[in-house]
Amino acid sequence: xxxxxxxxxxxxxxxxxxxxxxxxxxxxxxxxxxxxxxxxxxxxxxxxxxxxxxxxxxxxxxxxxxxxxxxxxxxxxxxxxxxxxxxxxxxxxxxxxxxxxxxxxxxxxxxxxxxxxxxxxxxxxxxxxxxxxxxxxxxxxxxxxxxxxxxxxxxxxxxxxxxxxxxxxxxxxxxxxxxxxxxxxxxxxxxxxxxxxxxxxxxxxxxxxxxxxxxxxxxxxxxxxxxxxxxxxxxxxxxxxxxxxxxxxxxxxxxxxxxxxxxxxxxxxxxxxxxxxxxxxxxxxxxxxxxxxxxxxxxxxxxxxxxxxxxxxxxxxxxxxxxxxxxxxxxxxxxxxxxxxxxxxxxxxxxxxxxxxxxxxxxxxxxxxxxxxxxxxxxxxxxxxxxxxxxxx
Amino acid sequence: xxxxxxxxxxxxxxxxxxxxxxxxxxxxxxxxxxxxxxxxxxxxxxxxxxxxxxxxxxxxxxxxxxxxxxxxxxxxxxxxxxxxxxxxxxxxxxxxxxxx
Numbered sequence: 133x134x135x136x137x138x139x140x141x142x143x144x145x146x147x148x149x150x151x152x153x154x155x156x157x158x159x160x161x162x163x164x165x166x167x168x169x170x171x172x173x174x175x176x177x178x179x180x181x182x183x184x185x186x187x188x189x190x191x192x193x194x195x196x197x198x199x200x201x202x203x204x205x206x207x208x209x210x211x212x213x214x215x216x217x218x219x220x221x222x223x224x225x226x227x228x229x230x231x232x233x234x235x236x237x238x239x240x241x242x243x244x245x246x247x248x249x250x251x252x253x254x255x256x257x258x259x260x261x262x263x264x265x266x267x268x269x270x271x272x273x274x275x276x277x278x279x280x281x282x283x284x285x286x287x288x289x290x291x292x293x294x295x296x297x298x299x300x301x302x303x304x305x306x307x308x309x310x311x312x313x314x315x316x317x318x319x320x321x322x323x324x325x326x327x328x329x330x331x332x333x334x335x336x337x338x339x340x341x342x343x344x345x346x347x348x349x350x351x352x353x354x355x356x357x358x359x360x361x362x363x364x365x366x367x368x369x370x371x372x373x374x375x376x377x378x379x380x381x382x383x384x385x386x387x388x389x390x391x392x393x394x395x396x397x398x399x400x401x402x403x404x405x406x407x408x409x410x411x412x413x414x415x416x417x418x419x420x421x422x423x424x425x426x427x428x429x430x431x432x433x434x435x436x437x438x439x440x441x442x443x444x445x446x447x448x449x450x451x452x453x454x455x456x457x458x459x460x461x462x463x464x465x466x467x468x469x470x471x472x473x474x475x476x477x478x479x480x481x482x483x484x485x486x487x488x489x490x491x492x493x494x495x496x497x498x499x500x501x502x503x504x505x506x507x508x509x510x511x512x513x514x515x516x517x518x519x520x521x522x523x524x525x
Numbered sequence: 526x527x528x529x530x531x532x533x534x535x536x537x538x539x540x541x542x543x544x545x546x547x548x549x550x551x552x553x554x555x556x557x558x559x560x561x562x563x564x565x566x567x568x569x570x571x572x573x574x575x576x577x578x579x580x581x582x583x584x585x586x587x588x589x590x591x592x593x594x595x596x597x598x599x600x601x602x603x604x605x606x607x608x609x610x611x612x613x614x615x616x617x618x619x620x621x622x623x624x625x
Contacts, residue, residue: 512585513593514624519539
C-alpha cells in the first residue's frame with residue numbers, strides 16, 4: 133500500500149498573501165487570541181525571529197516593521213478544502229489530519245494516471261501553486277508524513293525502501309502524538325526515532341500504555357493505521373463584500389436576507405432543506421466573526437430561515453463593522469419533516485431525544501441536563517442516596 | 526425492601542446531589558440556639574431556634590480511619606421555618622442538610 137502525505141506550511145500566511153498580493157515579500161504576522169493574550173498564529177518567512185505560538189508583543193518587538201493581519205480561519209479552511217477537493221477529483225481517498233496536513237491513498241490509482249510518478253505529478257499540479265505543498269510518499273501514513281517533512285516546497289520526496297536508517301536520525305517530534313507524550317519522551321532522553329526504535333515495545337507499553345505500542349511500532353516504520361477518508365459535506369454558499377464597513381444591524385440583516393434569497397434560489401437547493409446556517413464575516417480591524425445556527429427543523433424556505441437568523445443576530449450582533457459577509461447552508465437534506473409516532477409516550481421520548489440532539493449540536497458537547505438517579509437509596513447519609521446523571525434518553 | 530437497579534454508573538458521570546452546606550450555628554453546650562442562614566454571597570439571615578423537634582445520631586463507616594459521626598437536629602426557627610442541621614463530630618462543624 134502506498135500513501136502520499138500533503139503538507140502545506142504556513143497555510144494562513146499563504147492564503148492571506150494570495151488574497152492580498154500587496155503582502156507578498158513583506159513581513160506578515162497573523163495573530164489570534166484577545167487582549168494581552170494574543171499569540172502568533174502564523175508568520176511569513178520575512179518576519180525574522182517570529183515563530184507560531186509566540187506572544188504577539190514579543191513577536192512585534194522581534195520584527196518591528198511587521199504587518200499585523202487579523203486571522204480569518206474560515207478562509208484558511210476554504211483554501212485547504214478546495215485543495216483537498218481537487219485531490220479527490222483525481223479519484224483519490226483523502227484523510228485530513230490537520231489544517232494543512234492530509235494523507236492520500238495512492239494504491240489503485242497508478243493505472244488511471246499512467247504510473248505512480250505521473251500520479252504524484254498530477255497531485256502536485258492539482259493543488260494551487262501558491263500553496264507550494266510538500267509531498268511525501270511512503271508505505272504507510274507515518275512514513276509518508278516523515279517523507280513530506282524531508283521534501284522541498286512544491287516537490288515530492290519518496291521514502292527509501294530501507295526504512296530504519298532513514299528514520300533513525302529523525303526527531304521524535306514527527307510522531308503523531310500529543311506534545312505531552314513528546315515532552316515525556318524527552319524526559320527519558322529519547323530524542324530520535326532511532327533511540328525509540330531500540331527500546332523494547334514492552335517497556336514503552338509499560339510507560340505509555342496503548343500509545344507506547346504505537347510509538348514503538350512507528351519508530352520501526354510499522355504503521356497499521358488505516359486511512360479514513362474525509363466525509364464530504366454538501367454546502368451551499370453565497371457571499372458579498374460591503375463597499376464600506378457596515379456596523380448597523382439593519383443593513384447586516386438586509387444583507388443576510390439577500391444572501392438567503394441567493395442560496396435558496398440555487399439549483400442544488402431546489403426541493404431541498406437545510407439544517408444549519410453559518411455566517412462568516414470579516415470584521416473591520418478585528419478578528420473574523422463566525423456564527424453557526426442550527427434550525428429546530430430542516431428549512432426549505434428563506435423566509436422561515438431568515439426569521440431564525442434575524443432573531444439570533446438581534447440577540448448577539450456581530451462584534452464590529454463587517455467588510456465581507458458569507459452565508460453557508462449545510463446539513464442539506466431532501467427531508468422536509470419527520471413522521472411522528474402514533475403513540476404518545478414514544479412521541480414524547482422522540483421529542484426529548486430531538487431537543488437533546490439540538491442542544492448538543494448548539495453547545496458542541498453534552499448539554500448540562502441531568503436526571504436524578506438513586507445510587508444508594510438505603511444510605512443513612514442523605515447526600516449518598518441520589519445523584520445527578522447526564523440525561524441520555 | 527429497596528429495589529436495586531444493579532447498574533453501576535461511571536463515577537465521573539455522577540454529580541453529587543443534596544450535599545451538606547456549611548452553616549454558622551450558635552450552639553453553647555452543643556445545643557443549637559441560633560442559625561445564620563446564607564442569604565446572598567455576603568449576607569446572612571440570623572434566626573433563633575425556638576424548638577428542637579427531633580434529634581438523631583448517625584454513625585457510619587466505623588471501620589475506616591475517619592468514621593462518619595453526625596448528630597442531626599430538626600429545628601424550628603422563630604421565622605416559622607423548619608431546618609435539618611447536623612453537627613459533624615469529625616470536623617467539629619455544623620452543616621445544613623436540605624433534604625434529610
